[in-house]
Structure formats: structure tokens, C-alpha cells
Amino acid sequence: MIPDYQTIMLPLLKTMSDEKTHKLRELIEILAVHFQLSEDEKKELLPSGSQAIFDNRVGWAKFYLEKANLLKTEKRGSYHITELGQSFLKSNPTELRTRDLEEFKAFKEFKQSINVKNEIDDTDQGNHENAESNKTPEEALEYAYQKLKNDLSRDLLDTIKNCSPSFFEKLVIDLLTKMGYGGSRKDAGKALGKSGDGGIDGIIKEDKLGLDTIFIQAKRWENVVPVREIRDFAGALLSKKARKGIFITTSSFPNSAYEFVNSIEHKIILIDGERLTDLMFEFNVGLSTQSAYEIKKIDSDYFEE
Known part of the structure; x- marks a missing residue:
């Protein structure tokens, strides 16, 4: 089964504890082996077909670890563990969820800056986990779009x-x-x-x-x-x-x-x-566009010196 992005965070951080600089694609391959994913699971796509689900989740796990200052971008497309990340691992954590990232000042500031309350919280209550909290923001958007499309298709x-x-x-x-x-x-x-x-x-x-x-x-x-x-x-x-x-x-x-x-x-x-x-x-036959949203990402090539 493909792990959610929160489950990926701790193994990702441990993978980078070797102090080496890693490319995202390299991390994806290492973690796919760690989670014993099948070839079909590695190839399973988001509803839009734009990206593999596992690749997307690793990317978002890396993003949140960066926001907590546990990882940092070393150079274009490469990542390295921080001293804070190494210090955290020395405490021998058994799991790492978004609620745990709240302990880090940088992550708190990140959440406050986007002014979204409880949007990326892990809202676990005992053993009952909110499934929505395990979706990356991009996944949540795509699955919401897919639901709207399916409902509209039936009406159509x-x-x-x-x-x-x-x-x-x-x-x-x-x-x-x-x-x-x-x-x-x-x-x-x-x-x-x-x-x-x-x-x-x-x-x-x-x-x-x-x-x-x-x-x-x-x-x-x-x-x-x-x-x-x-x-x-x-x-x-x-x-x-x-x-x-x-x-x-x-x-x-x-x-x-x-x-x-x-x-x-x-x-x-x-x-x-x-x-x-x-x-x-x-x-676009028999349909009109009510709203349109674009998902942007940083153009790494533009910032290459």
C-alpha cells in the first residue's frame, strides 16, 4: 500500500541522516524500496495523471520537513539534512507527523504565514485518524476536483x-x-x-x-x-x-x-x-467554465546561475 506523506516523513529524514546531499528522484527510489512498493504502486497516478502518487507524497513530505528546518535545499534540486534534523533524530523518534512539526519554530511561522488553521494538522484522536489529513494539498485538490467531475458527469x-x-x-x-x-x-x-x-x-x-x-x-x-x-x-x-x-x-x-x-x-x-x-x-461540449485554478511550481531552471 502506498504510504501517506506523513508516514513518509520520518523514513525520509532518516535516509538523509548520512549527511550526503540527495536528489529528490534518488530519495523516491530509496523510499520505494523501504516501503516495499510494487511496480504498479510506484506507477499509480494522481487523478489528473500528471504525477505518480508516491512521487507527489515524497515531494510534500520533503516540503514540510524543509518548512520545519529539518532539511534544507543545498543547491538546485538537491537536499541536505540540517543540524536541527540530526538533533531531532538523536531523540530516537518512533514517528513524525505534522502535529510533531508544530514543536519547531520555523514550522509554526510557516503555518501562521499562510493563515490556514488546521488545514495541515494531523487531527488524530487516539487510533482514529482523519483520512483527509493524510492527503497532500495537491491530492486533496485533485480528488475534490474528481468528485465534482463525477457528480457533474452523472448530471450531464x-x-x-x-x-x-x-x-x-x-x-x-x-x-x-x-x-x-x-x-x-x-x-x-x-x-x-x-x-x-x-x-x-x-x-x-x-x-x-x-x-x-x-x-x-x-x-x-x-x-x-x-x-x-x-x-x-x-x-x-x-x-x-x-x-x-x-x-x-x-x-x-x-x-x-x-x-x-x-x-x-x-x-x-x-x-x-x-x-x-x-x-x-x-x-468542452455542452459545458461552460465556472472557475479556473492554476497550480504553480518554482521553475528551477530560471534560478540556475
Whole structure:
């Protein structure tokens, strides 16, 4: 299991007790061995996919130890234990939590400077630990964002299901156009709205030059799409001598549907409700931005002399 950043702090400090200067990447590798992490655990990413969870937690453990003046930056990207850090280790601590850092003047001043009460406190009460206190600030932000996205995705899918079939076709056109298919919006608009043509709802250009054609099936479903619908769609492609198709639905597909499309020569992409809303997020279809936040970090290259 990947340890939280507070659990990492003491082993990190002990690792640096050798008085050597260490790079962050080196520390991450040493600590991964210490915690006996598997390759999958080392590669597990934050919800944004921007960084490995363990790398992020080691980085924040290092950050808080620096703020307590137990570690210091020796030169760009390198770190060294301080005399205070060595003195603390001589007391043979069995654990190191953010509440323990409160004992250090530098850390107290750091907390006061950001004027955030109890935001990074370890709020343990006996053996009951507040799980939120074990998340790094970046993790807390990303998981909060993911929760908001998941809630909005459910609302978005419900909204789509309540729309008319013609509006759903318009939504599909807008999405595929934003993704680069269909040439112009006008060309794409002509592609759909031909329901009942042998199981084909419409056709769209694969690119702006129209080098290939993609056939589309766009259906609002409540229940799992039967695999026979995918077989009928594949048969329609065969009758049109087409090689590529996209089947879009508001519900989901059974495993047998994915097994079927993987077993045939034709290339059929299945887009279920979850994937549909993910694509709408990615290409900003049917959504507007309420707030935007940027996470900054120091550009070490800028400060290199």
C-alpha cells in the first residue's frame, strides 16, 4: 500500500541522516524500496495523471520537513539534512507527523504565514485518524476536483437522456466536429439524421480531406446495449463496404460487445455514457467554465546561475 506523506516523513529524514546531499528522484527510489512498493504502486497516478502518487507524497513530505528546518535545499534540486534534523533524530523518534512539526519554530511561522488553521494538522484522536489529513494539498485538490467531475458527469448524462433524439444527434455532431472529424460543421451536420438506413444513423468524414468515411450509430439507451445491436451495426458496415464505425450510447456495453468488436476485421469504436461525458469534458461540449485554478511550481531552471 502506498504510504501517506506523513508516514513518509520520518523514513525520509532518516535516509538523509548520512549527511550526503540527495536528489529528490534518488530519495523516491530509496523510499520505494523501504516501503516495499510494487511496480504498479510506484506507477499509480494522481487523478489528473500528471504525477505518480508516491512521487507527489515524497515531494510534500520533503516540503514540510524543509518548512520545519529539518532539511534544507543545498543547491538546485538537491537536499541536505540540517543540524536541527540530526538533533531531532538523536531523540530516537518512533514517528513524525505534522502535529510533531508544530514543536519547531520555523514550522509554526510557516503555518501562521499562510493563515490556514488546521488545514495541515494531523487531527488524530487516539487510533482514529482523519483520512483527509493524510492527503497532500495537491491530492486533496485533485480528488475534490474528481468528485465534482463525477457528480457533474452523472448530471450531464441524465440531461442528455432527457433530450430529444434529434438533439442527441446534434450533440454527437458537435462532439465529433470538436474532435476533428467531419470536415466543416456544415458537412458534419449533413451526416446524421438519417435513422433507419440499414442500422446506420449517419456518416462522417474521418478528416477534413475526407480520405475515409466513418459510419455512426447514435442511440439513447437506458439499459445495457444488447450485443445483437453491435452485430447488426457490423453487418450494416459490411453491406456498405465500410471499414470503420462508431457506436455511441448513453448507457453501457456488455463485455461480449467488446469481445465481438475485437474479433472482427472492421474497426468499431464503442463509446458508452461514461466515455461520452469524458469526451464532452475534454472537448468542452455542452459545458461552460465556472472557475479556473492554476497550480504553480518554482521553475528551477530560471534560478540556475
